[in-house]
Amino acid sequence: MRRLLWIPWRWWRRAAQLVLLIVFLWLFRRTEYSGAEQLAGGENILFRLDPLVGAAAMLAGRQVIAMFWPALVLVGLTLVLGRFFCGWVCPLGTLLDYFHGLLRPITRRTNELLRPRLAAASASSLRATRYFLLIAVLLAAVLAFPLVGLVDPFSLLVRGLTFVADPLLARAADACFAGSGDSWAGTVLQPFVKKHLLPFRPMVFYLTGVSAAILLVIFALELAARRFWCRWLCPAGALFGLLARRSLVKRIPVRVCKACGKCADLCRMDALDPAAGLSPHACTLCMECVDHCPKGIVQFGLGRKAKPEPRPVDLSRRGVLTGIAAGVAIPGAAIAARLGHESPVPPNLIRPPGVGEEKTFLSLCIRCGECMKVCPTNVLQPAIFEAGLAGIFSPRLVPRLVFEQSNCEYTCTLCSQVCPTGAIPRLTEELKHHHPSGKSYFDHNLCLPWAKETPCIRCEEMCPTPEKAIKIFNTFKITKDGEEVEIQQPFIDRELCVGCGICESNCTIEGTAGIRLQRIDAPDPGTEFLLKKPKRLGTPAAPPASR
C-alpha cells in the first residue's frame, strides 16, 4: 500500500508527529498545580513508555515496577512494527526534525560537507556508540548506579524544557507584555497566554546551564548530520533497534536498486545501504523512501518472504567490550570518589517527602525532572555533587533559593504523583506528614531572639502544623533604661515537625538561616545552645529542654 486514503505516507507520519508533539507539550504544561490536589494523571506517560528507563530503574532498584506497563506495550508494538516510535512518536525526534527543517539552508550545506567524513567514522566506531551507551546504562543499573538519567532522551528533554525553556518563555512573555496596560494586548491576550501557554511563574533552577548545553549539543549535531542523535547516540533508540531486528513490518523491497539508489541517499537514519540493503534496527519508518521512489515500487508491509540480509547490529567486539568497561568503570569511579567522605550523605541533603533510604532512592530516580517541574514552590532543585557523582540531577529540597517561597507545601503531594518510578512513593497528605524527610533545628548563634535577644519568631508564625511545632519560651530582659522587655524565644518540638522548611525559607536573617532543615537520619547538629552568650543585662533564664 503506497498511500493511505490517497494521502502519501510521509504526511501521515508528519501529522502523527505534530499531534503527538502537541500532546506531549500539553501534558508538560499540565504538569503543574491547577486547583486540585490530584493531577489528572498521565503527565509522566512519556517516561513510562520508555523501556530503557523502565529496565534501568527495575535493574537498579531490584524490583518490578508495575507503573511501566505502557513500556511493555511499546515493546510489543516494536516487535511487530519496528522502530516506529523514533520516527513517529518521539518528541525529541520531532523537535530535531523541525529544527533541521528550519535551518535547512545551513544544514544542507554543512551536512553535505561532513558526509564523507561521517561515512568513514560511521563505518568504524560511530555506529556502535549507541549500543555502547546502552550496555553501559544497563550494566551500571545492574550495579545500582543510575546512569540512565544522564543519557535517556526524555530525561534530557524534560529537564531542558523545565530548567531552561519554561523559565525563558515566561520571562520573555513578561518582557513582551510589560507596559501593555489596559490595551487589548494587556487585558485579553496576556491573561490568555498566561493561563494556557505559560507556566504559572518563571522558576529558577540549579544546573540550568548544563541542561541547556546538553540540549544545545544534541540540536547542534543536526548541523553535522540529520538525526545525528537518533542515528548514532540515543541508547533508547538502540534498544528499540534491537527489538526491531526481526520486526514483521518492514520496507519492501529490502534491497536498494543498483541503477537508482536514491532511497539510500535520502535515508535519514542510515538504514539503507546500496550494497547490503535494509537494516531494520535503524529504520524508523519515516516513509520518505516510499514517497520518493521514482519507480513507485517501495512500500512497507508484512513481506514474509523478503527477509533482509542478516546483518550484525553494528556492534563490534570492541564496542561491546568498551560498553562493559564503561558500565563497570563509571559506577566504580563514582563509588571510589565517594569513599573519601566521612559521612556519605550530607545532613542538608533533604530529599522530597516520603523518600526513605538514600541508596534506594538514588537507584530508582531516573532524573526525569518531573517532580521539579510540578513543584509549586520551586523548592525542589537538582543536586549538583552533594549526593556524590551518582546524585547529579536528583531532586533535593533547597529552602532558601527563592526567598519566602521555597518550602514544601503542607498539603501538596504533587511530586509523588508524577514520579514515574516510585522513587518518591505515592503519598497522601497524611502519609506525607508521617514520613518527613527532614526536621528543623535552631541555630542559637544566629536566631535573633536567642543570639541577639531581638523579637522575631517569624518561623513560629509560618509553621503550618495544626499544633505549632515551633513553640515559644517567654523570657524577659532588662534594657539599659531599666525597662523590662518580653523576649519570645522559639524552640521546636521535633515530634510535630513535618520538615517542610517554611521556617528556614522565611527566617528573617539573610544568608544562612537561624533555623535549618536537616536530614531525618542526620545526627543532632548541636546548634541549639549558645556558644557565645549575649550581653544580657537581666538574669538569664534556662533554655527549654529540647527533645
Place this chain on the structure above:
Amino acid sequence: MDRREFLEQVAAWSAGACLATPVFNVQSIVAAERQAKGKSLLAVAKGKDYAALVAQVMKPLGGMAAFVSKDDRVVVKPNIGWDRTPEQGANTHPDVVKAIVQQCLDAGAKRVLVFDRTVNDARRCYVKSGIQAAVESIGDSRAQCVFQDQDKFVPVQIENAKSLKEFHFYKDALATECDCYINVPIAKHHCLSKLTIGMKNAMGVIGGNRGEIHKGIHQRIADLNLVIRSKLTIVDATRILLRNGPTGGKLEDVKVLDTLIASADPVAADAYATTLFGMKPEELGSTVAAAKLGLGEMDLSKVKIITA
C-alpha cells in the same frame, strides 16, 4: 541640540526617573475627615447568613454607597494568605468577600479587584480559601480575583513614618490606582503581634522582604498604614482563631462568633475586634502605634458603637 546638551538632558532625566519615588502620607486626609465627621462610627452585627450580615452591618454606616461611588476603582483586600479551608479560620470567609464585592458592584464600581500576597503558594490559597470561586461565582467581569503581578510592586516613601521610611507597595492598592480600598481582615491569634486584624492585613499589599516588618513589628505595621488608606474596614469575626495562629488548622482553636465589625476608622475596628478575644485595645502594639500616628481612635469610649 548638540552633544553636550543631549548628555546633560539624558543625565537629568535618568536622575529624575531614579529619584522619583512617590511619597505617601494619609495623615492629613485622615485628620480632615475625622474633623468633619466628629466621633468615629463603628457598626457590629451578628447573624448566621453572612451575605445578609454584610448588608446589616453596613446599614448604620450608610450602606456601601457611602463608600463606593459610581465608576470607582475598588480594591477588596481579604486575607487569603494561607492554604486553609474556610472553617479552619485562617482566611477571610468567602461568603463575606463575595457579599462585599457584590455590594461594590451594585454601588456602581467600575472595577473590583480582590487579591492578597499569600504566604503559601498563591494558587493553593486562592482555591482552598474558596475566595477565588466565590468571586468568580458572581459572574461579573468587573469583579476579578487576581494573582499579584511581581512587576507591580513599586517603591514608596512613607512620610512621617517612625520606623519604616520606605518600602515596596502593590501599585493597584495605592491611592493613585484605587479610589476605594476596603480592608476585609479576619481576626486571628498571632504570637508575635498578639493578634492580627485590620492593620496587619496591609502585609498583603507590600513587596520585598516581609521579614523586615517583623523587626519592631508594631510600629512598622502602623507605618504601613500611613500609605494604605482603608476607606472601610470590615473585620470578619464570623469565626476567630484563638490559638496556633495565624496559620491555624485545628478546628478546636476556632470559635464561631457570626460577627462582623465595620468602620471607616481602621484603628477603632481593630480596637473593637481585640475585645472579642477578651483583651484590651491597648494590649495590641500596632493599635497603639497607629493611634499615635493619628490614624484613628483607639479609645472605644470615644467611638459611637451601633449594634445593627
